[in-house]
Amino acid sequence: MLGFTLLKLKGDSMSPKVSDGSYILASRWFLMFFLGEGKRVLIQHSTYGLIVKTVALVDHHGFIWLKAENNQSLSIEQIGPIDKTQVIGRVLNIFNRRD
Numbered sequence: 832m833l834g835f836t837l838l839k840l841k842g843d844s845m846s847p848k849v850s851d852g853s854y855i856l857a858s859r860w861f862l863m864f865f866l867g868e869g870k871r872v873l874i875q876h877s878t879y880g881l882i883v884k885t886v887a888l889v890d891h892h893g894f895i896w897l898k899a900e901n902n903q904s905l906s907i908e909q910i911g912p913i914d915k916t917q918v919i920g921r922v923l924n925i926f927n928r929r930d
Contacts, residue, residue, distance in 0.1 A: 834858055835858050836858070844903075866921060871883060872918050872921055873919040874917050874918050894912035897913060
């Protein structure tokens with residue numbers, strides 16, 4: 832879809848900032864220039880599948896360490912280091928669900 836991905840999220844790991852049922856718009860085009868601490872990314876994790884998390888840091892080996900917004904979700908250690916090849920795209924916009 833022209834380098835963009837639109838997905839509906841399931842789960843509360845990013846709440847309250849991103850709620851269950853929200854949609855995200857992600858693009859791989861913006862990764863190389865705008866990937867850093869605090870940015871949200873869509874990744875293909877080997878254990879947890881397709882997930883959205885926030886970049887905690889990029890280490891000196893180039894690995895990306897991710898965190899959830901919700902303290903009840905996976906920890907940085909549980910997610911582990913992510914290789915850039917696992918990143919599907921950077922989240923450009925969040926369309927939160929309206930109740």
